[in-house]
Amino acid sequence: MSRKNKKYDRERWGLKESICTFIPGTKDFGTMRSRQARQGVAFILPFIIGFIFFMLTPMLNSIRMSFSTVVQNPGQGYSYTFIAFRNYQNALGVDPGFNKYLVEEISRMGVNAIATIVMSFVVAVILNQNFKGRTLARAIFFLPVILSSGVLAGIESQNEFYDMMAGMAEAVGKSSGVNISAALQDLLSVSGIGSGVFTVLFDMIDAIYDIVMASGIQIIVFLSGLQAISPSLYEAADVEGCTAWEAFWKITFPMVSPLLLVNTIYTIIDFFMKNDNRVMERINTVMYSQFDFGMASAMSWIYFGVAILFIGISAIIINRGVHYYED
């Protein structure tokens, strides 16, 4: 406890001391502590400058834009007219498609995020075992981080042909029963048990390519967590007569659970920023084709608000179940 208090003191800066640190001639200016503090600030100075000018200013500006109509005057820059919440109302109520896309993307994200986490955890557990070609498998699973980034992610789905082919494949699958998941779905939905659950499940199975492509980083993070577990824990459990199944739930899962939070947040952010996201497309259209900057900003803020809400909720839920191991 005392150690913690001491640390707390070291990191603690009173108001007077903080100000004196940066003003020459004052009492606290010459101390080792304030000299160190000045060095620290010097190190992070690029970030402070950048954050204020390229993040905070545009953010405030963007909030202002979202509450006004922006008109571009040739050669004069831009003029703003304050219209309160009109842009937000328009984005949610008037704009064709925006709220539909928003709901669609969010529900898709909810399902895919859970599937990605589960999938990457299972793959990480498998990759953590000893077998031939482990390095190769690890390398291949990480490949999507490179191959599905930026322009490479969205380019193919933008093509009409792709949509047409997907539609055709679906039709063929339905009629001839070639598509295994569709056939299974038919079978199970006939039996009438919780068809809603099955629909979600089969959507996941159909989306497995997307899920694997999105889980490169998460697999590595889980894998590192798994490798950090000391083998002696398993030995002790084994001696006590613990089965592999029990060991998994009592040792592996709790030890890796802190990483669940990191991975969930990463997955959600990753999903929200993807290029092939339809909400993003809509925002881009409004901005670059219709030049309605106010509306585009309002849409972005709604989108960001939803993202934050999601991250917050999942952080709270996960933090409940997480076990932090202290040594």
Next chain:
Amino acid sequence: MKTDASAVKHVSKRDTKYVVKSKIKKYGISIARGLLLFGLCFMIIQPLIIRFSTSLMVESDLYDSTIVLLPRHVTLDNYKIVADLTNLPRSILNTLWTSLLVSVCQVIACTLVGYGFARYSFPLKKFWFACVVLLIIVPPQTIQTSLYVQFASFDLFGLIPALGGKPLNLRTSIVPYVLMSLTCMGLKDGLYIYMLRQYFKGIPKSLEEAAYVDGCSTMHTFLKIMLPDALPTIASCFLFSFVWQWTDLFYSRNFLSSYSIYSVQLSSIVSRMSRYFAQGSDVAVVVPNARQQQLIFVGVLICSVPLIILYIFTQRTFVESIAMSGSKE
């Protein structure tokens, strides 16, 4: 003696049964594992194979339903067409030097900032770190509109008009983006700061203290002791930054629009096709969808092959840094 021997025999018989059973279990598990892993890996690799084989086909091969994977007539014409469509040697060279420049700037800035956060105590440190987290979670798209406006009439935060000059239009130069990279506001910079901070935190503090005791200055300690130690992590941040910048569309489209960047060219390749195939005649040519798709495949391949080669040689660096940053503080 005799009883002992029979006991041994008995035990060994039971043992054999147990051994056989456990062997079957072991092989069963490894076969199931192998199948699962092979399936998933195949799913990741398969698009590459299909793209490659399609890229070599003649147009008529695309419509021949007897051809699945192997092209009947191998041709390299598609590569030539895509090279013309995307302004090739120029655009890839532009992509190369901009990616290098930007990622070097990013890594330098992020290393300094990461070190500052990991090692020093100063007023408002928690606040600034919360800002780093904010940087990670705010999509750059949220602020793109106002950045667009800001750089369209850039006045150096009010300095230029004060000195009697006119606001500059920086949207056509690389300067804004380099400035942003140098101040940690580029593509995914929050993540790199986080990764580097995490690494620097893990280096024992006594290393620096020893250096200070021996009379080493702050800068000297940082350059001579901390940097060489952190080199692998810095290298992997550089690689990530380079690769993501290479494929990036968002920043390239917003800030580098005058440079003919490959990713931007690739994203608008479809719209340029019909004009290209109509060359010499006034009749508008409708490019068949399959053909469009094939040319997109070629474009994607040209973009990703250099990255795959880079990845093959630097695979370890990529993977290990992520493994490190995942560990909880």
